[in-house]
Amino acid sequence: xxxxxxxxxxxxxxxxxxxxxxxxxxxxxxxxxxxxxxxxxxxxxxxxxxxxxxxxxxxxxxxxxxxxxxxxxxxxxxxxxxxxxxxxxxxxxxxxxxxxxxxxxxxxxxxxxxxxxxxxxxxxxxxxxxxxxxxxxxxxxxxxxxxxxxxxxxxxxxxxxxxxxxxxxxxxxxxxxxxxxxxxxxxxxxxxxx
Amino acid sequence: xxxxxxxxxxxxxxxxxxxxxxxxxxxxxxxxxxxxxxxxxxxxxxxxxxxxxxxxxxxxxxxxxxxxxxxxxxxxxxxxxxxxxxxxxxxxxxxxxxxxxxxxxxxxxxxxxxxxxxxxxxxxxxxxxxxxxxxxxxxxxxxxxxxxxxxxxxxx
Numbered sequence: 001x002x003x004x005x006x007x008x009x010x011x012x013x014x015x016x017x018x019x020x021x022x023x024x025x026x027x028x029x030x031x032x033x034x035x036x037x038x039x040x041x042x043x044x045x046x047x048x049x050x051x052x053x054x055x056x057x058x059x060x061x062x063x064x065x066x067x068x069x070x071x072x073x074x075x076x077x078x079x080x081x082x083x084x085x086x087x088x089x090x091x092x093x094x095x096x097x098x099x100x101x102x103x104x105x106x107x108x109x110x111x112x113x114x115x116x117x118x119x120x121x122x123x124x125x126x127x128x129x130x131x132x133x134x135x136x137x138x139x140x141x142x143x144x145x146x147x148x149x150x151x152x153x154x155x156x157x158x159x160x161x162x163x164x165x166x167x168x169x170x171x172x173x174x175x176x177x178x179x180x181x182x183x184x185x186x187x188x189x190x191x192x193x194x
Numbered sequence: 195x196x197x198x199x200x201x202x203x204x205x206x207x208x209x210x211x212x213x214x215x216x217x218x219x220x221x222x223x224x225x226x227x228x229x230x231x232x233x234x235x236x237x238x239x240x241x242x243x244x245x246x247x248x249x250x251x252x253x254x255x256x257x258x259x260x261x262x263x264x265x266x267x268x269x270x271x272x273x274x275x276x277x278x279x280x281x282x283x284x285x286x287x288x289x290x291x292x293x294x295x296x297x298x299x300x301x302x303x304x305x306x307x308x309x310x311x312x313x314x315x316x317x318x319x320x321x322x323x324x325x326x327x328x329x330x331x332x333x334x335x336x337x338x339x340x341x342x343x344x345x346x347x348x349x350x
Contacts, residue, residue: 168330
């Protein structure tokens with residue numbers, strides 16, 4: 001079965017990556033004559049996070065488009081059946097999704113260092129994205145650039161490794177890969193994919 | 195000499211394997227993550243992986259980033275000599291860019307980061323090509339020779 005087009009938008013924190021992804025999603029929705037879906041992976045655990053969510057909500061309202069929001073901090077597979085070929089799905093963002101999947105089953109610190117655990121978490125996320133791509137018309141994924149610094153604790157090291165490997169897989173699969181630098185998109189890949 | 199750089203876990207190693215067709219060519223691969231001691235180079239194609247780790251060891255040995263950089267420059271000169279001594283020889287350096295993040299809390303890491311920045315500059319200056327890998331996708335930062343690639347370097 002043909003999979004939906006995949007677009008990946010990366011950037012630093014507050015770089016305008018969500019706005020860029022939303023803009024491109026809206027253009028795609030107009031092209032397909034479809035509906036916009038926003039998959040929010042962030043969990044509101046404190047006031048700081050609540051403020052971040054409000055800022056993103058306001059941004060979407062300002063753009064004047066109707067978005068259907070899905071609060072899905074983990075287990076993307078659960079909503080995969082809700083979309084049709086006309087739907088545009090924007091997943092925001094991969095780093096929070098990975099964090100949530102990482103800590104979800106109360107995994108122990110010993111497990112965090114094991115590659116079997118990283119593989120399990122990665123597979124879960126890749127399967128979720130893949131299943132959404134089987135039903136939807138286009139899928140946009142927003143994620144944060146990795147740290148460019150000496151990686152400190154083992155947890156940070158393994159988390160960065162897993163996220164990096166997910167990014168590599170997604171850029172390989174994507175038809176479009178964009179990095180947003182200070183609000184300016186730079187296209188890293190356009191066209192061919194497997 | 196090639197310098198291949200990019201953030202951690204961006205697929206630099208895999209890209210080098212594919213790009214230089216290492217599956218079908220003899221080569222010698224040294225990882226500084228495994229050991230700081232270089233073996234004798236017997237092949238025409240040498241890959242040195244983890245040069246930022248080597249820079250870290252140089253700081254430890256030389257007790258400072260400036261002294262480390264001097265040693266690094268001498269090493270680079272020696273490696274370039276090896277390359278030009280015989281036609282067909284090629285050296286590929288792979289290094290993780292650790293210079294763009296938050297200032298490390300630890301003073302040694304700050305020194306390491308500074309030294310890595312300088313040493314990568316030195317390597318880039320001497321390299322024929324500098325390629326930055328972003329999640330498996332290459333971007334040429336520097337290109338020597340007569341080809342038509344439009345890069346920032348050539349537009350300056």
